Amino acid sequence: MDNTQARGAVELVNVTKKFGEFTAVNDITLNVRDGEFFSLLGPSGCGKTTTLRLIAGFEQPTIGEIFIHGQPVAGIPPYKRPVNTVFQNYALFPHMTVAQNVAFGLEMKKVPKEEIEVRVNNALELVQLPHLRDRKPKQLSGGQRQRIALARALINRPEVLLLDEPLGALDLKLRKAMQLELKQIQSEVGITFIYVTHDQEEAITMSDRIAVMHDGVIQQIGTPRDIYDHPANRFVADFIGETNFVTGRVAELGDFVTVDIGEPVLGTADGRNLSIGQEVSLAVRPEKINLYPQGKVDPRRAGMDMEELAALPDLPDGKVDMQKWLADEPNSVVLNGRILDVIYIGTDTRYQVAIADGVKLFVRMQNFGSRYDHQFTAGSPVYVHWAAENVQILTE
Ligand SMILES: Nc1ncnc2c1ncn2[C@@H]1O[C@H](COP(=O)(O)OP(=O)(O)OP(=O)(O)O)[C@@H](O)[C@H]1O
Numbered sequence: 001m002d003n004t005q006a007r008g009a010v011e012l013v014n015v016t017k018k019f020g021e022f023t024a025v026n027d028i029t030l031n032v033r034d035g036e037f038f039s040l041l042g043p044s045g046c047g048k049t050t051t052l053r054l055i056a057g058f059e060q061p062t063i064g065e066i067f068i069h070g071q072p073v074a075g076i077p078p079y080k081r082p083v084n085t086v087f088q089n090y091a092l093f094p095h096m097t098v099a100q101n102v103a104f105g106l107e108m109k110k111v112p113k114e115e116i117e118v119r120v121n122n123a124l125e126l127v128q129l130p131h132l133r134d135r136k137p138k139q140l141s142g143g144q145r146q147r148i149a150l151a152r153a154l155i156n157r158p159e160v161l162l163l164d165e166p167l168g169a170l171d172l173k174l175r176k177a178m179q180l181e182l183k184q185i186q187s188e189v190g191i192t193f194i195y196v197t198h199d200q201e202e203a204i205t206m207s208d209r210i211a212v213m214h215d216g217v218i219q220q221i222g223t224p225r226d227i228y229d230h231p232a233n234r235f236v237a238d239f240i241g242e243t244n245f246v247t248g249r250v251a252e253l254g255d256f257v258t259v260d261i262g263e264p265v266l267g268t269a270d271g272r273n274l275s276i277g278q279e280v281s282l283a284v285r286p287e288k289i290n291l292y293p294q295g296k297v298d299p300r301r302a303g304m305d306m307e308e309l310a311a312l313p314d315l316p317d318g319k320v321d322m323q324k325w326l327a328d329e330p331n332s333v334v335l336n337g338r339i340l341d342v343i344y345i346g347t348d349t350r351y352q353v354a355i356a357d358g359v360k361l362f363v364r365m366q367n368f369g370s371r372y373d374h375q376f377t378a379g380s381p382v383y384v385h386w387a388a389e390n391v392q393i394l395t396e
């Protein structure tokens with residue numbers, strides 16, 4: 001661990017949690033920075049809630065240490081830790097009004113009445129529900145209830161807020177609106193958020209950094225972009241977004257690595273040590289693949305962008321030879337392919353394309369709504385193209 005980050009808001013150092021023989025959390029080390037929106041992302045049962053409960057103090061590590069703002073918290077009970085937790089179904093007191101619910105924590109701490117009044121108002125302003133202060137929880141929508149639960153946690157001014165799938169019970173549209181709102185509230189109050197979700201899109205939208213978990217083990221920690229563009233392994237590449245996996249053997253090493261998948265193709269190893277003949281998978285994102293028509297075609301139908309169209313030389317017969325044009329681009333791959341299937345999905349069209357040796361790829365191409373959009377149909381011969389830097393070579 002490097003020293004500049006050594007004292008984050010929350011640190012876990014080699015933390016393992018066993019329930020009997022079963023290991024729910026396996027040797028986790030992570031460092032959440034002050035003010036960060038940090039997500040724990042992974043499928044059901046991977047150990048996310050257990051990790052939060054360890055931080056909150058509801059569970060004790062079997063092995064390892066936890067620090068909050070540099071202080072070891074072993075032996076400190078939950079209510080004495082500078083953290084608050086918002087659960088998926090945060091129970092509001094049904095007989096109390098919204099304002100009374102929000103005030104509850106401060107009443108318990110015997111904070112003076114006038115101060116409580118001011119802080120309740122501020123907390124309700126923050127979640128944009130001051131007008132509902134006198135309602136009872138059953139007179140609120142799911143999203144409003146969730147915001148009140150948030151206000152009730154924030155009013156205690158915790159240093160760290162732990163959120164366990166807080167939007168899980170909401171429908172998709174409301175969840176998306178709340179995602180943006182939560183993110184905004186977090187940057188306003190500057191509190192460190194540790195946010196648990198199994199929804200990769202949610203984690204990508206909201207987080208500064210994400211820890212991807214699987215079977216109690218952290219697979220990768222990074223920014224959403226790191227994780228999406230440079231997945232550490234197949235699990236991460238598969239769990240985040242959509243990926244084609246093509247297996248092959250390393251044929252040649254260099255700035256980019258040549259992999260034999262039935263024919264030679266290029267990808268990037270992201271600094272991994274590879275050896276000739278080693279079996280690897282290529283992770284190819286559907287939107288990083290381009291399809292071009294074969295033969296000599298009208299450039300407006302060639303799938304070029306404006307810049308590329310403008311840069312074309314004078315074409316004697318008004319057509320571009322696609323093979324020659326594509327051959328000019330360094331560090332890229334051009335394969336013969338054939339369209340198997342076309343699915344129009346509004347913003348994009350999804351193609352299934354056959355390339356070498358019975359390998360099939362999913363490809364997504366954006367629809368611009370122009371009459372020159374691609375019109376590939378099942379059976380069309382195409383060139384399948386990708387830039388070597390956009391394709392990751394994975395070893396596990
Ligand atoms: N008190 C317990 N006793 C025994 N096993 C437990 C206990 N708590 C959790 N587990 C097990 O530990 C594993 C991780 O559970 P955890 O609740 O952390 O998963 P999760 O990632 O939060 O999953 P989900 O997305 O479904 O909420 C699961 O297999 C669960 O059955």
Ligand SMILES: [Mg+2]
Nearest residue numbers: 048049050164
């Ligand atoms: Mg859980």
